[in-house]
Amino acid sequence: MPRILLLRHAPSLTGGRLAGRRDVDADVSDRAAFDWMRKRIGTVAQTISSPARRCVKTAENLGLPPDNMSDSLWEQHYGSWEGMKYRDLPDLGPLSAADLAQHCPAGGESFLDMSARVLPELQLIRQDTLIVAHAGTVRAALSQVVGHAALSFAVAPLSLTIMRRDGDVWSVEAVNITGP
Template sequence: MRLKLLRHAPPLTGGRLAGRRDVDADCSDSSACAKMRRMIGDPGRVICSPARRCLQTAAALGFEVTGTNPALWEQDYGDWEGQRYEDLPDLGDLEPERIAAHRPKGGESFNDMAARVLPELRSLSDDTLIVAHAGTVRAALSLVVGAAALSFAVAPLSLTIMRRTRRGWAVEAVNLTAEAECSP
């Protein structure tokens, strides 16, 4: 079973953390959308986070969404929601396990979010494309690398591909962008 995870197109946040805020996506780069659509190929089932930015991205790529799943929402950043990125605390010096356990006031930790997302991913039995968030992609990667998944870059409109085998999960590709299609 192949799992393709597409992070939504760039969110229109005005330089502020979106998290659970329901913001639009900038799907205006039709060339990037077309290239990503070709990279994805046959998506199998298409499941989305119910976030507007994810549904807009799926529509811009011409995918018919077979369902939405609230468990796929981005991490709830609590009091950090809506803050400018430069005003957020820098947790970069913490070890990945401590970052994963950190819970912003009124929000959830990465571990909390992963506990919500991972049962949904484990329940999949057919090839599936999930259109969701950077946190959702990192939660999937944590199936293979644990809290170190927080160190992965997950650009807007990027594709991550995983495969479930008899021995567990394997990562085929991470953070593929439309520009990657043109690279040598």
């Protein structure tokens, strides 16, 4: 039963704007947090990363440079919302989790679209693996257990979510573990 450790990248340097698929840098200056997280991760057989600079830099600063990078692990594409200041993002009003999962910003993809590219990548894992990716990637993995309710999970920067997979059966060991 492989253990899949999903690590959200370190804080994005976005200038208060939605990053999504934009390739922005990460703040990797908190050595204590990186040291703590490296110990918490322990031993893994491989590290797979989104090709986003913020993910690769996070993995490298943990001393776990990616063995592989996968475009499937990129964050959700927010289309016309990408690069917008957070305060200027449209208010969608009250949406059910199912409606939110289907919502697609103009020129982007929905959570369901993103999950459809992320989940097959996770199904390929056969050994203990660290995945360094994005909040959306973590929520896509969690959706294997809780469905659309995964959109309600907080996924802090440099937080760890641990899952196990036995064939097609997923279980959640921990969510949103952060350091000191």
